[in-house]
Amino acid sequence: xxxxxxxxxxxxxxxxxxxxxxxxxxxxxxxxxxxxxxxxxxxxxxxxxxxxxxxxxxxxxxxxxxxxxxxxxxxxxxxxxxxxxxxxxxxxxxxxxxxxxxxxxxxxxxxxxxxxxxxxxxxxxxxxxxxxxxxxxxxxxxxxxxxxxxxxxxxxxxxxxxxxxxxxxxxxxxxxxxxxxxxxxxxxxxxxxxxxxxxxxxxxxxxxxxxxxxxxxxxxxxxxxxxxxxxxxxxxxxxxxxxx
Amino acid sequence: xxxxxxxxxxxxxxxxxxxxxxxxxxxxxxxxxxxxxxxxxxxxxxxxxxxxxxxxxxxxxxxxxxxxxxxxxxxxxxxxxxxxxxxxxxxxxxxxxxxxxxxxxxxxxxxxxxxxxxxxxxxxxxxxxxxxxxxxxxxxxxxxxxxxxxxxxxxxxxxxxxxxxxxxxxxxxxxxxxxxxxxxxxxxxxxxxxxxxxxxxxxxxxxxxxxxxxxxxxxxxxxxxxxxxxxxxxxxxxxxxxxx
Numbered sequence: 510x511x512x513x514x515x516x517x518x519x520x521x522x523x524x525x526x527x528x529x530x531x532x533x534x535x536x537x538x539x540x541x542x543x544x545x546x547x548x549x550x551x552x553x554x555x556x557x558x559x560x561x562x563x564x565x566x567x568x569x570x571x572x573x574x575x576x577x578x579x580x581x582x583x584x585x586x587x588x589x590x591x592x593x594x595x596x597x598x599x600x601x602x603x604x605x606x607x608x609x610x611x612x613x614x615x616x617x618x619x620x621x622x623x624x625x626x627x628x629x630x631x632x633x634x635x636x637x638x639x640x641x642x643x644x645x646x647x648x649x650x651x652x653x654x655x656x657x658x659x660x661x662x663x664x665x666x667x668x669x670x671x672x673x674x675x676x677x678x679x680x681x682x683x684x685x686x687x688x689x690x691x692x693x694x695x696x697x698x699x700x701x702x703x704x705x706x707x708x709x710x711x712x713x714x715x716x717x718x719x720x721x722x723x724x725x726x727x728x729x730x731x732x733x734x735x736x737x738x739x740x741x742x743x744x745x746x747x748x749x750x751x752x753x
Numbered sequence: 754x755x756x757x758x759x760x761x762x763x764x765x766x767x768x769x770x771x772x773x774x775x776x777x778x779x780x781x782x783x784x785x786x787x788x789x790x791x792x793x794x795x796x797x798x799x800x801x802x803x804x805x806x807x808x809x810x811x812x813x814x815x816x817x818x819x820x821x822x823x824x825x826x827x828x829x830x831x832x833x834x835x836x837x838x839x840x841x842x843x844x845x846x847x848x849x850x851x852x853x854x855x856x857x858x859x860x861x862x863x864x865x866x867x868x869x870x871x872x873x874x875x876x877x878x879x880x881x882x883x884x885x886x887x888x889x890x891x892x893x894x895x896x897x898x899x900x901x902x903x904x905x906x907x908x909x910x911x912x913x914x915x916x917x918x919x920x921x922x923x924x925x926x927x928x929x930x931x932x933x934x935x936x937x938x939x940x941x942x943x944x945x946x947x948x949x950x951x952x953x954x955x956x957x958x959x960x961x962x963x964x965x966x967x968x969x970x971x972x973x974x975x976x977x978x979x980x981x982x983x984x985x986x987x988x989x990x991x992x993x994x995x996x997x
Contacts, residue, residue, distance in 0.1 A: 526961075527959065527961055528961065528963055528976075529783075529784075529787065529800075530787055530796075530797045530798065530799075530800065531787060531791055531797070531930070531932075531976075531978065532784060532786075532787030532788035532789075532790070532791050532797075533932075533963075533976060534963075535779075535780070535784040536779070536780055536783070536784070539773070539780070539802075540773075540776060540779040540780070542776075543773065543774055543775060543776030544776030545776075546776070547775055547776050552774075553774045553775070553776075554774065554803075554804055554809075555774075555801065555802065555803050555804075555809070555813075556773075556774065556800075556801065556802040557799065557800065557801050557802075558783075558799065558800040558801075559798075559799050560798055560799075561961075565798075565799070569799075572816075587941050587945075587962070587964060588941050588942045588945040589941050589944075589945040589948055589949065589962040590945070590948065590949035590952050590953075590960070590962075591952075591960070591961060591962060592962075620942075625940075625942065625943070628942065628945075628946065629946065630941075630942055630945030630946050630949070631942035631945070633945070634942075648966070649966070649971070665964055665965070665966065667966060686775070688775075688777075696869075697831050697832050697833050697874075698832045698869065698872065698874055698875035698878075699869070700833075701831075701832040701833040701834070701872075701874030701875070701877070702872065702873065702874050704833055704834065705833065705834035705874070708834050708835075709834075715771065716834070716835070717770075717771055717772065717805075717835060718831070718833040718834075718835060718836075719772055719777075719778075720831060720909055721909070722892070722893070722909065722911060727893070732772075732775075732777060734775065
């Protein structure tokens with residue numbers, strides 16, 4: 510069981526779909542959500558990416574929702590045959606799933622306005638697990654939904670971002686995570702010992718070390734993160750003195 | 754348990770480190786590995802991203818290595834206090850881990866040449882679990898390692914890519930996954946039903962539907978994937994006739 514101590518609420522993300530696993534698409538939603546959660550003071554602790562496979566989705570979702578405070582999913586809630594997220598989420602929660610009137614009404618009004626037909630495929634997007642509440646989709650109407658501690662959202666980045674904007678204010682965040690970044694033009698091996706001592710001195714902060722190589726030279730970005738501005742500034746000032 | 758049928762070997766990736774979860778860095782290694790595996794005919798089936806937490810790494814690694822044929826990890830094998838991957842991998846396999854002579858010899862030769870000191874921090878990079886074999890690092894010498902079906906590699910993209918180049922030819926791949934991509938200027942809801950029928954007709958292929966929105970219009974990219982060029986071309990030709 511991963512460490513769950515620390516003052517902030519925790520979150521996980523489940524990305525559903527083959528496009529990232531096949532290398533076709535480079536992730537955007539995870540990167541977006543990670544930034545939004547950090548600002549909100551919610552710690553993203555784990556991400557899983559699984560393919561369009563019913564049992565795989567159920568297993569991953571049950572693993573994540575039992576471990577972390579909140580889970581966000583992206584992908585697989587459209588109208589096509591490979592959109593199986595709603596059914597898998599219902600299975601994970603052992604509840605029924607069917608076309609629901611509130612979601613159907615939203616879709617019917619939208620397609621009446623745009624002159625498209627609410628055909629059987631589009632009606633699949635009104636399949637909502639029992640007990641879920643809808644998440645507004647201001648971009649293309651077909652809703653996401655929240656069930657228990659799980660927020661089920663679209664994979665299309667514009668829609669995903671709109672849904673995050675709806676959900677995030679409903680969550681209780683912690684103190685926003687503050688950070689400083691210090692570039693040190695030495696390799697990690699040169700600075701690891703004093704850096705480790707600094708991390709031991711400031712156990713309330715996290716001290717991350719990110720090596721890079723540019724123009725044949727080694728360097729390290731040190732990112733210190735924490736909720737207390739004063740402590741963060743103290744540690745960052747100390748860091749600056751270590752490698753003058 | 755996710756579906757493991759299908760002709761190709763399967764793989765998973767475990768990304769270790771806080772930089773992606775905090776939103777500081779956008780993933781590059783996963784995207785790179787996904788593309789390389791697809792070319793090699795190995796199906797990347799699951800990715801997990803966890804933070805620098807010993808128990809979390811052990812649990813995720815044991816979940817993945819028991820489910821999929823091969824597991825690749827990235828990150829956490831440098832010299833700093835937050836580099837705990839070698840110890841966590843050893844714990845997952847229940848073997849001992851310590852500075853090993855073969856790895857120490859590599860590092861000592863390298864630092865002697867560059868005039869740096871093989872200090873205690875750098876020596877941490879010679880900690881290798883018992884029974885593992887080293888993975889060559891032509892960029893910065895500190896090796897990765899292979900133990901059982903797990904390949905432990907660096908997080909720095911240049912080093913990660915060099916290690917993938919070393920490991921991949923040692924794996925038995927399947928037939929490379931071929932794909933076609935067809936852009937259809939209609940929303941998913943308009944094409945979902947004939948598309949579903951196509952997917953049912955060609956069960957040996959995967960038919961993926963990726964909606965997009967551009968300049969206020971909805972469109973869909975249909976990606977058909979499979980190992981048989983003739984079947985792939987047949988299905989793609991059929992697709993073209995569906996939405997003329």
